[in-house]
Amino acid sequence: MTATTEGVRKAGAVRAAPVRRPVGARIVEKLGGGLVRVVLIVVGLFWLVPTIGLLVSSLRSPQDMSASGWWTVFTEPSRLTVDSYEKLLENSDITNSLLNTVLITVPATVLVVVIGALAGYAFAWMEFPGRDWWFLGVVSLLVVPVQVALIPIAELFGKIGLFGSILGVILFHTGYGLPFAVFLLRNFFAEIPRELLEAARLDGAGELRLFARVVMPLGGPAIASLGIFQFLWVWNDMLVALVFTKSGTQPITVALQTQVRQFGNNIDVLAPGAFLSMVIPLAVFFAFQRQFVSGVMAGAVK
Numbered sequence: 001m002t003a004t005t006e007g008v009r010k011a012g013a014v015r016a017a018p019v020r021r022p023v024g025a026r027i028v029e030k031l032g033g034g035l036v037r038v039v040l041i042v043v044g045l046f047w048l049v050p051t052i053g054l055l056v057s058s059l060r061s062p063q064d065m066s067a068s069g070w071w072t073v074f075t076e077p078s079r080l081t082v083d084s085y086e087k088l089l090e091n092s093d094i095t096n097s098l099l100n101t102v103l104i105t106v107p108a109t110v111l112v113v114v115i116g117a118l119a120g121y122a123f124a125w126m127e128f129p130g131r132d133w134w135f136l137g138v139v140s141l142l143v144v145p146v147q148v149a150l151i152p153i154a155e156l157f158g159k160i161g162l163f164g165s166i167l168g169v170i171l172f173h174t175g176y177g178l179p180f181a182v183f184l185l186r187n188f189f190a191e192i193p194r195e196l197l198e199a200a201r202l203d204g205a206g207e208l209r210l211f212a213r214v215v216m217p218l219g220g221p222a223i224a225s226l227g228i229f230q231f232l233w234v235w236n237d238m239l240v241a242l243v244f245t246k247s248g249t250q251p252i253t254v255a256l257q258t259q260v261r262q263f264g265n266n267i268d269v270l271a272p273g274a275f276l277s278m279v280i281p282l283a284v285f286f287a288f289q290r291q292f293v294s295g296v297m298a299g300a301v302k
Helices: 001-016 023-031 034-058 063-066 070-072 085-089 090-123 133-141 147-160 166-189 194-202 209-220 220-236 241-245 252-263 267-287 287-301
Strands: none
Touching: 023 241, 034 063, 034 147, 034 267, 070 252, 085 267, 090 147, 090 166, 090 209, 090 220, 090 252, 090 267, 133 166, 147 220, 147 241, 166 220, 166 241, 194 209, 194 287, 220 267
16 A cells, blocks of 8 residues: 555656756747847848938939948938939939839739639639649649740740730730739638538529629738739849830839949939839838738638
């Protein structure tokens, strides 16, 4: 009896013994408060330094920029001026290229989102012959580099009269952005509960109404994420625009590169132009950041 009691006591002592946590876990727990936040803030400010430098440079005169670094403006803030932006707005090449960028980016983004959403819904919930094989064919296009398609598509556009036009650039960006759009939205739409779609069908909803009233609202975060990705990619693209555009249809990325080639270090035009071309996509991202984060988190959970 005594031996049995002693054994129970030892077993209880073993169970009651505290679990020794790894050293790394204890360090992370101690540093998981304010110190980590401070470090993240410092890192964020460090990554903002080039943007701040570009903004300050765009507000300085060419003479000041050639005489000293942009950081010296904090000792003489009164020397900041908007003359460079006034000259930029008077430069017809830059203003026209900014308009061309909008004319290229907005349709290319809208077409990819609309067509990708329709195709994603079809691959997720509609039955048709060879559906899975067609989807695999679309996914396989993701591995095709954009450089491989430049020459064949350029020859095709030259034969049909689209080379050098804004429409040709829009079609290229749309075609190249669709595989990722279909892949992303199909996987997101496939996670919608089947019971919800069946209930809508029992209420008399057709496929188009079901897509517009049920699938699109539920897929809003994923669609917003796709739209932001596509918008940023098309807006910042220079390779495709450099190949498929000509003098009157160039976007701002190519126009800025042309300014460098023609005038060398004309920083009074390049700095405000580069900052202006960067601010617009940043504004779009921050305007839809909540939907973007929701779409990314929803995809991560699923």
